[in-house]
Amino acid sequence: MQELSVRHLLGIKDITPQDIQLIFETADNFKDVLNRPIKKVPSLRDITIANVFFENSTRTRLSFELAEKRLSADVINFSSSGSSVKKGETLLDTVNNILAMKVDMIVMRHSSPGAAHFLSKHIPANIVNAGDGTHEHPTQALLDSFSIRERLGEVAGKKVVIIGDILHSRVALSNIFALQKQGAEVMVCGPITLLPKYIKELGVQVETNVRKALEWCDVANVLRIQLERQQMKYFPSLREYTLYYGIDKKMLDSLNKEIVLMHPGPINRGVELSSDAADSHHSIILNQVENGVAIRMAVLYLLAQKG
Amino acid sequence: MQKRLIVNHQLLEIMVMRLCHQLIENHGDFSDSVILGLQPRGKYVAQRIQATLANILGKQVPTGLLDTTFHRDDFRRREIPIAANATKIDFLVEGKKVILVDDVLYTGRSVRAALDAMIAYGRPASVELLVLVDRLYTRHLPIQPTYVGRQVNSLQSQRVLVEWKEQQAEEDAIWLITKTDE
Numbered sequence: 001m002q003e004l005s006v007r008h009l010l011g012i013k014d015i016t017p018q019d020i021q022l023i024f025e026t027a028d029n030f031k032d033v034l035n036r037p038i039k040k041v042p043s044l045r046d047i048t049i050a051n052v053f054f055e056n057s058t059r060t061r062l063s064f065e066l067a068e069k070r071l072s073a074d075v076i077n078f079s080s081s082g083s084s085v086k087k088g089e090t091l092l093d094t095v096n097n098i099l100a101m102k103v104d105m106i107v108m109r110h111s112s113p114g115a116a117h118f119l120s121k122h123i124p125a126n127i128v129n130a131g132d133g134t135h136e137h138p139t140q141a142l143l144d145s146f147s148i149r150e151r152l153g154e155v156a157g158k159k160v161v162i163i164g165d166i167l168h169s170r171v172a173l174s175n176i177f178a179l180q181k182q183g184a185e186v187m188v189c190g191p192i193t194l195l196p197k198y199i200k201e202l203g204v205q206v207e208t209n210v211r212k213a214l215e216w217c218d219v220a221n222v223l224r225i226q227l228e229r230q231q232m233k234y235f236p237s238l239r240e241y242t243l244y245y246g247i248d249k250k251m252l253d254s255l256n257k258e259i260v261l262m263h264p265g266p267i268n269r270g271v272e273l274s275s276d277a278a279d280s281h282h283s284i285i286l287n288q289v290e291n292g293v294a295i296r297m298a299v300l301y302l303l304a305q306k307g
Numbered sequence: 308m309q310k311r312l313i314v315n316h317q318l319l320e321i322m323v324m325r326l327c328h329q330l331i332e333n334h335g336d337f338s339d340s341v342i343l344g345l346q347p348r349g350k351y352v353a354q355r356i357q358a359t360l361a362n363i364l365g366k367q368v369p370t371g372l373l374d375t376t377f378h379r380d381d382f383r384r385r386e387i388p389i390a391a392n393a394t395k396i397d398f399l400v401e402g403k404k405v406i407l408v409d410d411v412l413y414t415g416r417s418v419r420a421a422l423d424a425m426i427a428y429g430r431p432a433s434v435e436l437l438v439l440v441d442r443l444y445t446r447h448l449p450i451q452p453t454y455v456g457r458q459v460n461s462l463q464s465q466r467v468l469v470e471w472k473e474q475q476a477e478e479d480a481i482w483l484i485t486k487t488d489e
Contacts, residue, residue, distance in 0.1 A: 003388045029374065029391040038427040041377035071377075301377075305388045 004302045008120045008127040011136035012177035020181060024146055026298035027291070034070065034294060044073035044304055049105040050098045053130070054080040054091075057109055059265050059289060060130050060140070064107050067296035076103070091115065092122055099125055105303065108132075126303045134168050134229065140264050141174035143295040145182060147288045148219055151260050156183035161213045163189045163245065164223030164272055167196050168230065171223060171264045176202055189213035190245065193234040194225075210245050214252075219260040222247060222272050238271055248274035252282055260284055313467075314457060314481035319439075322456040326437060327359045329454050330406065337368045339432065340404040345421050346374040346392035349409035351471040352439055356408060371396035373407075375420035394424075401429030406453075410469040412438040415450035440467050440481060459483065 004019050012020075033041055049068045053061055061077075068075045078098065080086070085094060095106060105126045108116055113135035120127045131137040145155050152158060160179050166172045166188045179186050180203065187205040188195060200206060207213045214220060225241060235241050252259065261273075261282040269275050278285060314322065334340040337360070344353025350372055357370040376391040407421055418436060425431065439456035445463065459467055466484040470476035 002390050026391055029376070029393065032394055033377065033427075036427050037429060040427070042423070043377045043382050046383075305383060307383055 003305055007303065007306050008116070008129075009138050009299055009303060010116045010120060010127065010129045012138045012141050012174045012181070013136070015138075015181075017181045020142065020145070020178065023142055023295065023298045023302060024149065026302060027146055027294040030070075030297040030301070031291070031294040033297075034290075040070050040072060042072045043301055044068070044071040047104045047304055048074040048076070048102060049107060049300070050076045050078060050103045051130075052078045052095065052098065052106055052108045054085070054108070054110045054115075055131065057130070059292065060109065060137075063289070063292040064128075064130060064139075064296050067293050067300060068107075070293065071297055071300060073105075073300070076101075091119070095119060095123055099123055105300065126306065128299060128303065131170055133170065134173075135170050136174045136177075137170040137264075138174050138178075139292070139296055139299060140171050141178035142299070143288055143292045144171075144175055144221060144262060144264070145178050146291050146295055147262065147284050148184075148260065150287065150291065151284055152218065155179065157185075158219060159185045159187070159217045160219040160221060161187040161189050161207070161217040162221045162223065163210060163213060163247070165194045165225045166190050166199065166223070167194045167234070168226040169223050171221075175221060176204055180204075187213060187216060191235050191241070210247065211251070214247070214255055214259065217259060219262065220247070221262040221264070223264065224266060224268055224272060242271050246270075246272060246274065247277050249276035249280050252277055252280060258282070262288060264288070309485040309487055311483045311485070312480055313459065313483050316479040319456075319479045319481065322439065323355050323359055326439075326454050326456060327356060327363060330356070330360065330437070331363065333435075334404060334406075337364065337366070339402070340368065340406060341398060341400065342368055342370040342406050342408055343373045343396070343400075343421075343425065344370065345407060345409040345417060346372055346376075346394070348411075348469065349407075351473055352410050352437075352469070353408040354473070355471075356437070369398045371398065373421055373424055375417055375424045378420040378424040380416060380420065396428055399429055400425060400431050402432050403429075405431040405434045406437055407434060408437045410438065411440045411442060411467045412436070412450075412452055413442050413445050413467075415446045415448040418450050419448055439469055442467060457481070 002022050005016050051064055107128045107130050109130040111133050113133035115132045116127055116129035149155050162172045176186050187207055189207045263285050342353050344350045353370050360368050372395045374392045374394040435453035437454040438452045441452055441455045441458045443458055443460050468482045468484055470480050
């Protein structure tokens with residue numbers, strides 16, 4: 001007898017801890033569906049979903065598309081390259097044209113922070129934010145927490161460190177909100193130039209020494225250096241970043257404890273994570289991808305229920 | 308609200324026993340048969356049937372739980388959304404004689420959804436339906452049970468409730484509930 005408190009999934013900031021629980025419980029059931037011989041349910045057969053991607057994506061777009069197809073929704077895909085956006089069409093016009101074709105839900109990725117919020121105020125469809133610039137990436141944070149819950153039993157009380165380019169990372173911000181709402185302790189770690197100035201006001205711990213951060217945590221979520229978003233030099237060279245912040249198997253083994261290693265992808269092997277660390281038993285990176293489909297099915301299903 | 312007892316715990320026990328013997332008549336030693344309880348309320352009936360069969364036959368008939376939430380035809384049409392339950396089927400349905408088990412058969416829509424959900428686990432050799440209560444003249448779909456505990460003639464505004472001790476009820480019982488304007 002439960003439903004979400006929101007009509008759109010714009011960011012983790014806007015949803016309640018109960019919403020997160022409901023999404024997880026629903027995702028448990030969908031994960032079960034994904035392990036059946038026939039991995040498909042007819043729930044969304046009368047719903048059309050448009051995946052509107054104004055920015056590059058592999059995992060998220062494939063994961064959403066698969067989730068939609070597993071729920072029997074009709075799917076159309078749009079990416080800005082090769083579209084009329086290049087001819088000067090505005091975001092609202094583009095989306096309204098898509099909606100004129102009777103689309104019920106929009107999954108959108110955009111390079112501008114707040115693009116999904118903007119859209120939700122102007123159009124009647126349900127909106128799922130699949131990443132808006134450096135702001136939020138809610139389904140990634142949900143699947144990260146879901147993967148922690150799967151590996152460690154629960155998220156509450158766990159110590160999670162997010163390592164890397166916090167300044168440009170929507171995954172970091174969504175994860176901070178999601179983890180705090182579930183009662184986990186959060187630390188961010190990275191070169192001081194890549195930590196937002198007021199990050200402490202979110203109630204997270206700040207650490208610049210990756211070794212100390214790893215010794216503190218139960219879970220390490222390692223992020224990519226987002227060179228495409230960096231307008232200026234934040235550190236001297238990638239090689240230097242790797243020397244100070246790169247994580248390898250030797251370092252993990254020397255901790256004398258079990259830690260869970262996560263990465264939202266795409267991994268730059270040899271930069272933030274060495275290959276032997278990424279492929280070690282600590283890593284749940286591929287579980288994250290697997291859980292992504294179940295989480296996105298749950299989100300789409302629960303939002304469709306709200307209409 | 309008026310609550311009238313239509314089956315007490317002794318009668319219910321006899322009813323379950325009779326249904327089990329009817330099952331044995333058709334399924335023999337249950338070598339190719341499996342039981343699927345429909346979530347959420349068919350679970351208790353299925354467990355009771357399995358336990359009673361175990362007493363008579365001395366063996367556990369494979370029993371699973373089937374959730375139909377994602378296969379329902381009233382998604383987005385209901386006032387109150389329903390929460391999904393776990394599906395737990397740790398055997399293959401392919402080629403098996405399946406006995407679907409639920410407490411009350413009313414419109415038949417849950418059973419339709421269950422048939423749909425079950426097919427995702429393979430193609431059964433045959434499917435039968437066992438219900439404790441068959442509400443007469445209320446069907447929306449051409450679905451009839453194979454085994455019936457009790458037929459009940461009821462109004463649409465009434466509700467049939469099966470209670471079990473496993474759900475913290477005082478006694479096993481079947482009630483007919485009539486809503487009254489207060």
